[in-house]
Amino acid sequence: MENIQDYIESGILEQYALGELTPAQQSEVAGLAARHPEIQDELTQVQQALGFYAEAHAITPPAGMRERVLANVMAQIATPASALRADVDAVAQAPAATRTPLASAAPAAEAVVRPLSSAPVAEPAGRSVWAMAASVALIMSLAANALFYSRWQDANSDLVALQGDQARFATTTQVMDRQLGNLRQENQVLRNDEFRSVALAGTKTAPSAKARVLYNASTKKVYLDVKSLPALPAGQQYQLWALDNGKPVDAGVLTVATATGAGLQAMKDIASAQAFAMTVEPMGGSISPTLSTMTVIGNI
């Protein structure tokens, strides 16, 4: 393959993962992935990302569905169940089988009904008692097996449910830990006297816009705290600038969460500044500010 990177960037792996390709194209992608680990890695990443997206949209099925669906599925896939039924049928057929020849033999010997029926029947009757006892024992044993099997299954599914709960709690704890970490960090910044608060007021393009920068001149750290900013059209992003002797220095772009005032965002380190300002730029930010879009500005 000439250029693996081009192939990866063509978007065909995404199409593969989304099931958009024809079978022929699919086997081509699978073949290339098998030969080139880079392609396989990228494909795995795409599949995992989509899997993650799917999992995030999980819905617990309505009550009662588990039993219905599992019962129907089990009925459709079960092999031992049909084998069991065959055993039971065999047991049920056993006495009948001994009875059939008798019934057909009886009319043939109409004249001597009594001796015939008492003599030869005696032996099969003895056997049929054993057969009946055996079948009763078998049926009881089957019932016991079914009972133990279902208890074992219940125990198994309880265990899985508990494992699921445990995994979810662990997830929640991890997320909470991370959020707590973020809050601690924000708190440290807010309580630290070395950070100076720089109020950024709205310009005439956005009079109600309001934000502040927390700037630590000795560590060069910059944090941004948005109070209110106008929503942006798709494809645009807010960017913070430090003004040093009138020269704008890029201080980073705002995430969607920051722009909606979700919390403090650590921006790029700034060595020296006398003012901060924010402009609207295309997604990803610009090298120099588009001054006509300046939304807020404030002096230190």
Added chain:
Amino acid sequence: MPDTSLISLPPAAEAELVRRLQARDEAAMTLFYDRYSAALYGVIFRIVKAEDEAEDVLQEALVKIWHAFASYDPGKGRLFTWVLNICRNLSIDKIRSRQHRVGSRTQGLDESLTAQRQAAPTTFRPEHIGLQEITQKLIPEQRLIIDLLYFEGFTQSEVAEELNIPLGTVKTRARTAIKVLSKLIR
């Protein structure tokens, strides 16, 4: 970032489940259901958008997974990826056949998106933390494209047509969005 395997099984447990399914152990289907039904049902429901049909599709999918299990190759990808594809394909077949019957190509975009929003639960559920994060990190236009591709079963060209934007843009946005999701996992 470890908090991404929301409900997917740890590899060892998944290997054990795969082994049992390969050994044709029917009890393993119960474990399978308990582990994956919420994720699979979520996807199926968002595609077919009706509870009873979602139930039918899930059931059909489980039977299919059981019978087709021999064709699953753990070397080629995770069990979850494989079963997810089966469920998505069955669901998309379902809505295609329904559209075919009714004769209209697709539900109007607005209508289908409203249906999805209504389906979104409002109460706090830990398993939806991933969703909150996705909502924060994906810009709306990226999310729209992923939803159309993933939950509406649109092809990239159909998305381009529906949103009236060039196919190249759809491809770029889809790739960028998937990259963002990948970063959330790592």
